[in-house]
Amino acid sequence: MLTRELIWPESITVIGASNDVSKPGGKLLKNLIDNKFNGKLYVVNPNATEVQGIRSYASVSELPEVETAVLAVPAALCPEITLQLCRDKNTRGIIIISAGFSEQSEEGRQLEQQIVATANKYGASLIGPNCIGIITPAHASVFTTPVPKLDQMGCDFISSSGATAVFIMESGIPKGLHFASVFSVGNSAQVGVEDVLEFMDEVFHPETSTRVKLLYIESINNPDKLLKHASSLIRKGCKIAAIKAGSSNAGSRAASSHTGAMANPDLAVEALFRKAGIVRCYGREELTTVGCVFMCKEMKGKRMAIITHAGGPAVMLTDALEAGGLKIPQLKNSPKKEALKKTLFQGSSVENPIDFLATGNAQQLEAIIDACEKDFPEVDGMAVIYGSPGLFPVGDVYEMLNRKVHACRKPIFPILPSVINVKDEVAFFLSEGNVNFPDEVLLGRALAKVAAIPKPHTDEIFLDGVDIPEIRRIIDQTEDGYQPPAVIHRLFDAAGIPRVKEVVAHNLDEALQAAEEIGWPLVMKVIGPVHKSDVRGVVLHVHDRETVVHEFNRLINIPETTAVLMAEMASGIELFIGAKYEDRFGHVVLCGMGGTMVEVMKDVTSGLAPLSICEASSMIKNLKSYKIIKGYRGQEGASQRKFAEIIVRLSSMLRFAVEIKEMDINPLLGKGDKILAVDARIRIEK
């Protein structure tokens, strides 16, 4: 919950304000003054009568009523001051920049909890502790620089880490990224990244709200809230990119020691981002580059024209875009193309990349941009590379480019790499409200990421032929642990997950009878051992009764074996579906190809249950082995639509069976529309 008093305060007090601007309490006050907070400003410092030209109060009790307070005093003093402010001064916005709380010690954690209890009791918003503060259009309550120039249509930026927030702003500002607001939530004692997003969702206005949000997250305390508001904002037309730090085990340790946060299993994060439609980034440069792409006009398709006066960057950009699935189409031969060529110097190329040579000038670039905009329907966007070897000024080029960026319908991505040679001209270009991508490869990768992100999910659960009451009955009757074939059969049948016919045989007679029922050839396997092949417990291609007799006697004597499973023999490519229940996230569903592709190549994609057909299809398409699944070099593949449907059915089943903590189907055998589960493990824990 974010209060009006926190975002748009009419009065602010800085507790612990100082004349020394190298101290947080001094710098914060200076930032408030420099950035022209135009409400009432009060300071509390018992050792001074005046701080930075403002009358100082000796104690909180002497203050008049004040809407928001920034605390820059030792941690131990914060609970009492918070109480005084909320109870006596009607304060409803509390920002604590001090450290020494839950990130440090058990005593610190207790202080933090007291503060949260007070804030909750009085309906106040608490930012921090252990943060750099916040910047809203009304006030710059941060103790760090740079304080970016605020722009209502810039990006909203929320960060778990204060220092990282500074470094991300430092990465974005030179690229021309503007900010609409900055929230550093520190320990997220009361307000976390999710809560700020919720607030932005609730106050979103299509005309006046910015559509770009950048997040740096160290812990996701409430995945449901993050999913709900991120996807809601994206459905309203927003674009969100986020770093979730702590994806490796060592990274998780670093995150927890920093914020007292618990690391979330990374696959669940991946799945949640995918479901919401959040572009996941892994570093600051990547995040701010994606942020700049979001600031450009949207590319309606995947076809880029690369316009350059230098070969190297164009080649590198081509490589990066193609690797990411975007297209650099050759321009079709036409009189328009010929005419364009005539306006360029001899030796220029009007294929794609369009190279108008090192000597190319503003008029020529303008002609190329106009042609791409109007005459070449085969391109959806333009990447313009124009630097300077330092021989002649390029101001006229950037002036023209500035006009075109605003005027063209198709997006123009400016790559102005000469940040030293033509520093002033680049600065002029940025001052006109443009972004710049100094590195073409970072741009290429960012564009590919943005293009690959699926649309946010719908909330509907696929229930066609999914028998929920039956699923509940089965789950309620089971005991904890790995489930026997009979339970798995019933669950799959209730969810409509196709499987091979299987019969459990406890003795030879039952085995022979089952063989007749199932038909030849068939498969025999041990029931009991977890990894059946490892103990030579799977026999394929059983063609006759003699083999049944022989193999039954062998299999039943394998240690831990309780019975023999007689199964219909299927064929096709091996597919895999797995699922794991993650605390607070729910079931993460994985898919891939079976066998070594999943075990050795780790080629899996993930999604968060319940999944839609669209989400499942996108999971399948994102597999490296997608081409093999579709069918490769004469080998028949498996139907993507059917595979997606099975993934969806399983995810719907799991939604009503949270007691299933882990399961996998490895493999399913698929040939065209016929995809059958042949081996499954389900572990239930109630």
Ligand code: ADP
């Ligand atoms: P495990 O995974 O315990 O070793 P599986 O039941 O998965 O045992 O069997 C091992 C392999 O045998 C499978 O990956 C698959 O290639 C093949 N297989 C198992 N059951 C069948 C079946 N019913 N039809 C065709 N092939 C099968």
Ligand code: MG
């Ligand atoms: Mg198996």
